Every structure is written in C-alpha cells, then in structure tokens.
Amino acid sequence: MVLVVGQIHGNECSPTLFSDAIRRRPPSNVGIWLIPTLNPDGHAAYRRENANGADLNADGGTFAQPETQALRDFVGRIRPSLTVHVHSPNGFAAAWPAATDSSALAMCRSIADRTAIRCAGSAGSRSDRSRLFLWQGLEPLGETLLVELHAVSDAEVPGARPRPSTRDIPSIRADIDQVLAVVDQ
Numbered sequence: 001m002v003l004v005v006g007q008i009h010g011n012e013c014s015p016t017l018f019s020d021a022i023r024r025r026p027p028s029n030v031g032i033w034l035i036p037t038l039n040p041d042g043h044a045a046y047r048r049e050n051a052n053g054a055d056l057n058a059d060g061g062t063f064a065q066p067e068t069q070a071l072r073d074f075v076g077r078i079r080p081s082l083t084v085h086v087h088s089p090n091g092f093a094a095a096w097p098a099a100t101d102s103s104a105l106a107m108c109r110s111i112a113d114r115t116a117i118r119c120a121g122s123a124g125s126r127s128d129r130s131r132l133f134l135w136q137g138l139e140p141l142g143e144t145l146l147v148e149l150h151a152v153s154d155a156e157v158p159g160a161r162p163r164p165s166t167r168d169i170p171s172i173r174a175d176i177d178q179v180l181a182v183v184d185q
Contacts, residue, residue: 002183003033003080005071008057008134010042010049013156014088014149014172021176027184033078038067048157057087060137061129068134075141082107083144084183085135089151089164091117093179096135096144098122104143107182114178116150116167147179 004022007015019036026032037043041051049055050065059068075083082104093111095104098121105121112119123146126132135144150167151157167175 001031001033001078001080002027003035003075003078003083004086005035005038005083005134006086007037007043008039008085008087009055009157010037010039010045010047011157012048012088013152015086017152017169017172018086018147018149018176018179021173021180025180027180029184033074033080035071035074038071057085057134058126058131060134061126061132063137068137071134072138072141075138080142082183083135083138083142085144085146086149087146088149089157089160089166090148091150091164091167092120092148093117094120094123094146094148096123096125096133096146097139102143104145107145110182110185111147111179114182115175116171117147117175117179145183149175 006019022034039050039056054065056068059065063069063072093108095102095108098105108119111117123135125136152169
C-alpha cells in the first residue's frame with residue numbers, strides 16, 4: 001500500500017496535478033491512499049502555512065498541528081510500504097531514509113531516468129528535533145519518496161531561491177505519468 005500526500009504547502013500548485021492524475025488513472029499494481037491536500041487552509045488562502053501560521057513540512061518533530069497529527073495517526077494505522085510527499089517547484093526526487101538498498105532510492109533513480117526530475121538522493125534532514133521535516137518524523141513508519149515537481153508559474157512559491165525553472169502543464173503531467181508508472185511497478 002502506498003500513501004500519497006499532496007500539497008503540504010498551499011502555494012504549491014503542481015501537487016494538485018499529481019492528485020488529479022491519480023484520481024483519473026489510479027495505479028493498477030499497488031493500492032493507493034490519497035490525501036489530495038494536507039493543507040486545505042493554505043490552499044484556500046494560497047499560502048505556504050496552515051491557518052495557524054505553521055509550515056506543516058517543518059512539523060515532523062513535534063506534530064503540533066492538527067493536520068500533521070492526523071497524518072501521523074493515519075500513517076500509524078495503515079502502515080504504508082511507501083509514503084510519497086508531493087511538493088513543487090524544485091524539480092527533484094529524493095528518498096528518506098536514503099539507504100543504498102531502499103526501494104525509495106531506487107524509485108528516485110528510475111524517476112530521474114524517465115523525466116526532467118533529477119534524483120537528489122537523500123530527502124534531507126534537520127537536526128533540530130522541533131523542526132524535523134515531516135518525512136523524518138514519519139520515518140519509523142516506513143520509507144518516503146519525496147517528489148518535487150516543477151512549478152507551473154513563477155507565482156508558485158515566489159520565495160524559492162534560486163528560482164527554479166517553470167514548465168508547462170503538459171510537461172508536468174508527462175513527468176507525473178512517469179512518476180506514477182515507477183510507483184506502480
């Protein structure tokens with residue numbers, strides 16, 4: 001079973017295309033649990049943070065926010081073999097943990113071979129326990145594949161520096177189709 005967590009930041013648009021693709025053409029070889037947006041308040045306000053002003057992606061150490069608490073509890077109940085965290089605009093994929101034998105790292109490399117998305121290896125970590133990335137806090141519950149799609153517009157995540165290149169929607173959808181094919185293998 002694979003869990004897909006879309007739109008953790010409300011000002012990231014490409015994750016909605018990812019969720020839409022799963023709804024239209026769900027993978028046939030793996031079961032999918034889909035959370036289209038973890039941050040509905042941020043999505044409605046087109047801002048990175050939730051209604052409490054918190055960055056949910058930096059709440060993996062304390063799980064202080066209701067959204068991250070619900071995600072942690074849900075992951076603990078369903079115990080997915082893989083959790084896919086979908087972001088934009090940086091155009092890379094990564095694994096957590098990034099052990100050389102992890103299936104998430106193998107998927108990352110396969111995605112890079114098939115798309116304009118590069119494989120960064122490790123999804124990264126923070127040492128400050130109170131600000132762990134969401135995937136770090138969920139690590140005891142399984143592997144994570146981080147997918148950072150390209151942006152569809154420069155208005156998406158305007159503070160990202162250096163400014164990653166944007167891509168048109170058909171190109172992003174083509175990348176998404178390939179990512180989903182890798183997940184479905």
